[in-house]
Amino acid sequence: MLEFDGIDVGYGRSVVLHDLSLAARDGGVTAVLGHNGAGKSTLLRAAIGLLKPRAGTIRLDGADITGLAPHQRVARGMAYVPQGQQSFPHLTTAENLQLIADGRRNGKAATAEALGLFPALAGLMNRRAGLLSGGQRQQLAIARALITEPRLLLLDEPTEGIQPSVVAEIEQTILSLAGRGGMSVLLVEQHVGFAVRAAGRYYVLEAGRVTSSGQGGEDAESAVREALAV
Template identity: 75%
Template sequence: MLELKSVHAGYDRTTVLHGVTVSVPDDGVATVLGHNGAGKSTLLRAAMGLLKPRSGSILLNGEDITHLAPHQRVAKGMAYVPQGQQAFPHLTTAENLQLVADGRPDGKEAVAEALDLFPVLRELSGRRAGLLSGGQRQQLALARALITRPKLLLLDEPTEGIQPSVVAEIEETILALTRRGGLSVLLVEQHVGFAMRAAQHYYVLEAGRVTSSGDGGTGAEGTVRAALSV
């Protein structure tokens, strides 16, 4: 689905990613783990076109999208949920969802499906997003992305800073989405247990380099924890 090949990227004179190669399987999950500052968010920004690689290439379904703008990548089926439970705080939950659905021929149906995945948002439809809890805003951010019916979803630490009960709901929703097919996920996640339950393949980043990779699954959790402890 997605391939980043020998990608170097960074900000101003600072190189953050040093020749990173990552692949996301069709209808599957690849997870990227690492400590703060390892380059995980930079990798997602490069994949989404928000940061131009200095070298290397990015392929989507075999097509070179290295030089495409973010909106062009969205048109090809990519969606991105950045870190921080982002939403328009002065708009209601319903207005946040409708803003994405407007102009889409299947917008009404897509909103209904998103609300089925996150029923609490239906109950909070009239509440301003700025008054939602962190977990509720994260569910709103995920719902907004899913309304675009992506083929590839980029998630940057979707469980960060969220109460455990909501973390479990978000984890189960992501797992259910990938199990039903038609969606690939590139997941940046700090919770190793969830990351390994979800992923077919994992990558550990350290100082902008892949230092460990392999097949996912709970059997690899010990290997990943050891790689992160180095």
């Protein structure tokens, strides 16, 4: 569904991704793993159009999207949940969701469906997002992305810094989204066990290059941990 073909991406004079090629499968989860600074978040920022490659091509469904702006990629069915449980802190949970739903043909139904995936948010609709816990803000961030009814969901470290009980709920939601068809997930994650179990295919990055890749599943976890130990 999403292909990176020989891309170089960086900040200023610094190049972070070097001649990188990988593909996110159509349907299911593709996981990208690596240590801090490996280039995982940079990859997602390039995917959604926040960073423009200096070389190489990005394709969505075979079409070149390298020069498209973020809003144009969203219109083609992409959604991005960055690191940090981002929301509008001075707005309530309901207002955060309504901002995304307004003007969308299926906004009301999509909001209801997103709340069905994260039922804890239903009791927090009048609470300001800035007063939510980290786990609740992450659920809100993912719910907002889902209101756009994406075909490809980009998730950057969705379980980082979150209490274990909420981590389990987020993991289950990601698995259910990928398993019901009609949506693909490109997942950047440091929780190796979950990422590899969820993924149909995984890639390991080191210093902006793919150093290992393979089929996901429980049998792949030892190979991934070995690749990350190098």
